[in-house]
Amino acid sequence: MRRSPLAGRLMATTLPIALVLGSAGTTAVAEPMYGRSMSTYGLPGGIDTPTAETLPDGTLGATVSWSDYARRSNIVFQALPGLTTVLRYSRIDGINDYRDNGYITDRSLDLRYQVLDEQGWRPALAVGLQDFLGTGVYSGEYIVATKTVTPSVRVSAGLGWGVLAGKPRTIDIDDEGGTPNVDDWFRGGARPFASVSWQVNDRLSLVAEYSNTDYVARYSNGQVFQQGDEPGSSLNLGAYYSFGRAYQVGVYSIGGNSFGAQFSIALNPREAPYPSGLEKAPAPVRPRPSPGADPDGWSGVWAQDPTAQPAIQAALGDAMADEGQILESMALSSSRAEVRLRNTRYINQAEAVGRTARLMTRALPPSVETFVITSTAEGLPTSSVTLRRSDVERLENTEAGQIAAASVLSDAPAGAPGLVRSEGVYPRFRWSIKPTLNLGIFSAEDGLTHEVGAEARASYEIAPGLVLTGALRQRVFGNIERRGPGIPGQRGEYYTAEEYEADPSLETTPEGVPRVRSDTRMYSGNDSPVIPELTLAYYAKPTPAVYTRVTAGLLERAYGGVSAEVLWKPAGSPLALGAEVNRVRKRDFDQLFDFRDYEVTMGHVSAYYEFANGFTAQVDVGKYLAGDKGATVSLTREFANGWRLGAYATKTDLSSEEFGEGSFDKGVTLSIPLGWATGQPSRERVNANLRSLSRDGGAQLNVRDRLYDQVRESHSVKLYEGWGRFWR
Missing domain, CATH: 3.30.300 (GMP Synthetase; Chain A, domain 3)
Incomplete structure (x- = not known):
């Protein structure tokens, strides 16, 4: 991408000046510059403007803010000491789309990287991309510096492009989203922004900022929408109060004529509610008696x-x-x-x-x-x-x-x-009954959706490596109701469940792609008991470093068949190689024992690599449920206490038009050990897969207990990362 002249000058002057200032000051290592309050966009910052602050490494948080201009729900993750990421779901009032509701819902993703931390006279310096995927309602870029003036006062100043400069990008009404708007980055003219924060005491902080955001949206068809009233000035004010170690509430004003409120939570995986755990102490080592005594x-x-x-x-x-x-x-x-x-x-x-x-x-x-x-x-x-x-x-x-x-x-x-x-x-028999909760938080059509129920699960281990597993689930209540996929050419309109079941031709999109996941709502909202899983699995180990698995039955709620896998994973190696092949058929929507007509043979070859700093990279190449071919790249970070957070992206040979809105599959995975919150030792986890859409392209089969996660727990990288608990 060709940089704009202004961006080139900034990179040629701002960074060298910061380096010179840093070298002129003391060489003592300063404390990391952690944010004192969260902006309405979910990152450490002012009110609507960014700063160069970060969060403690590994922090996972959420922010909900409300004002006349927008209702924003943000999930923030400090992926690396300098890299902050945000997933955002917003309702923006004053804008119309095809639904003509007087507001739109929008998903966006931000990245911010702290290029330099504060040291001596040198300020912290960060570069950020705001809403750089999708339609770009909040699209903008920035370079910002933050300096601690006194122990309680910090000053930030920067240059912003796009919405941060009061020059929002034109939104293409035909854009399906999901691809970076690279050609717009750091272009269209920059304007300055600034903020000052004052930490009054351990709990209270006050913020004032100068912002150029004008809360206007421009569409490619010529429509222009004002989001709420035009701000009376460029001055925004806010006050934030922290309680406990993880919570913060705030109130703020935008331009003096609009007020908002905010709530934030930030969880640091290194700061468990019970840092030492509540498990009982182990039995002490018993020294051997002398040879004469025994x-x-x-x-x-x-x-x-x-x-x-x-x-x-x-x-x-x-x-x-x-x-x-x-x-x-x-x-x-x-x-x-x-x-x-x-x-x-x-x-x-x-x-x-x-x-x-x-x-x-x-x-x-x-x-x-x-x-x-x-x-x-x-x-x-x-x-x-x-x-x-x-x-x-x-x-x-x-x-x-x-x-x-x-x-x-x-x-x-x-x-x-x-x-x-x-x-x-x-043989060994185990069973459990647990509540279930399904949440949908990034649906542009439905907002926050939920389904609550109960699940009875049982397993019967017949012999080593031979396991029969089944589950029975009953929905109790929720607002996730059965419905068909969207009607082509009629955005926001859906086939009814009855229409979809009655016409098998609808199970293929007009572009010829089988509906393998876009009709996933047909498997929801069933008030009768369902069988999400019923399988017989056989695990074997033909050589000391090779593992195999064959699983047959109702593999997941939407597919049944046979899944076979082989994995090469030496205990002392960070590298693993695997292959999987599946022959599956689509289950009927009642999730009992009937099947529909669609069936496919799909699978992939995989490579895994564990880095010593808690990161695991995975690449899968092969054929997906819809018959498309491509690759999935995943990166997961795991902490010594078991927290895992990852991101993945899949690109296949489907075109953007065939794939539909989003252009390619991507999402975020989260896994929190139950023992982290309760203090009691447990191997149970709370898992979530955050994705904005269920599309047919790049769709994988959801098979339980794949080999890699079963095997790696006791292998070199994972075992020794937790070795500090050997004497616990």
């Missing part, structure tokens, strides 16, 4: 007694069960013991391994020096940690890094000599 135990003659291993295995299994672990099998000799454990309680596999090692010191005779702790998933051994008992005894009260250095991680073979299965482990 000569038989040290000599190993006990191993010749056929009753020794069953008694030891039963005692160890009972102790592990109290810790939420299942002792699946055990091999025992006079000098070596291998236990195969299934972790059912702790989000960090290292904590399960550490507690098991402690219990082994208490249950095993003194001649056993080598401990091999093998983790399992779905009945398959996934990795082995080998320790010397003397190191466990010696290092109990040291930092976890020392026991990590003394351990060896290796691939675990499917079988091992002398393994004896524990009694009562297989």
Whole structure:
């Protein structure tokens, strides 16, 4: 993209000046410049103008603001120490579209990168893209600097383009959105903005800003809309009050003639409500008695007694069960013991391994020096940690890094000599009844939607690796009702459920694309019990580093069939390679046992790579549910306490016209461990997939328990990132 002359001058002057100012000041490292209040756009800032502030790394937050100009709901994530991202859903009054409601709803995405943090005389400096995907109601770019004048006063000043300069971009009424409006970036003339914030005390902050936003929207058909009254001036004022560690409320005025209110919440995954957890303390390591005190135990003659291993295995299994672990099998000799454990309680596999090692010191005779702790998933051994008992005894009260250095991680073979299965482990039946909540928060047509119900889920583990799983769900109430997809050429109009079921030809778009996900609302709003899943899965491990899965049955609420997967994942490697193939048929909308006519063979090959800083990249290339071919790129960040947040994008051989609004598939995934909020150890998670639209292009099959997430928990990168909890 060719930069405008003004942008070129800014890059040639502003950045060098900031660097010179920084070098002239002190070299002491300052505290990071974290935002004191959130703007109406959901980022640290003034009221409507941005600043160069950030949030603590990894912070996930939300802001809801209301004024005569807009109602904005923002989800903010500090993806990197310098990179802040925002997903926004807005209702903008005073603008009409094809619905003629007197307002429009709009989705937008912002990115801001802090190029320089504050240091000495040098201000913090940030560059931002506002609403750079889609139709561009809030489209604008900016360069802003923020400086701490006194400990309680900060000043920000910058140059803005687009809406920030009072020069909103013309909105193309035919634009389907979803693609960057690169040609508009940093063009169309810039104007300055500024703000001052005063931290009155620990709770209260006051903000004043100079803004050029004029709240006007211009469309390509010549229509011009004023969003509320024209501001009486360029001066905006606000006051914000914080309570607790995560909440803030605020009131503000725009131009002196309009007032608004705001509520913000910010959660830092490193600041759990119960930082130390509420789990009970582990059993302490039991040092071995001297050889003189237990000569038989040290000599190993006990191993010749056929009753020794069953008694030891039963005692160890009972102790592990109290810790939420299942002792699946055990091999025992006079000098070596291998236990195969299934972790059912702790989000960090290292904590399960550490507690098991402690219990082994208490249950095993003194001649056993080598401990091999093998983790399992779905009945398959996934990795082995080998320790010397003397190191466990010696290092109990040291930092976890020392026991990590003394351990060896290796691939675990499917079988091992002398393994004896524990009694009562297989077959195993489990069941649960839980409430369900489905939320839709980014629908331009429907606003916030919800569905509340209950789900009974059961699994029957017939043998190692062979699992029968089923679920029965009942809706109780909600406003997500059944309906067909949109009627082509009639924006905002939909087929009724009855019309859609009666005419099979509607299950293909006018462009010839099968409706594999755009009719997902046909699977909602069912007041009768439904079966979202009923499967038989078989997991196997043909070699120490290769895993396989075959799942057959009702795979998800919309598709049934057979799914087969193979994964190569060495325990000590950050790289994994996989392949999956699925033969599926579309289920009937009642989600029972009938099927519709559409069926497809689809699948992909995948590459995964785990970086040492908590990031995992994944690339899937193949064929999707609608028969289109392309690739999905995903990037996920995971913290040591189990928080995960990721983003993905899929582009296939469908054209923008065939794909429809949005142009390509994209979304954000969020997974929060339940134990983070409750303090109680648990492997349960709250998961969400935030996406603005359900489209047919790039649609994947939703199969539970894919191999990579099952296996990686006990492999090198993930295991050692949580190794600090080995002694917990």
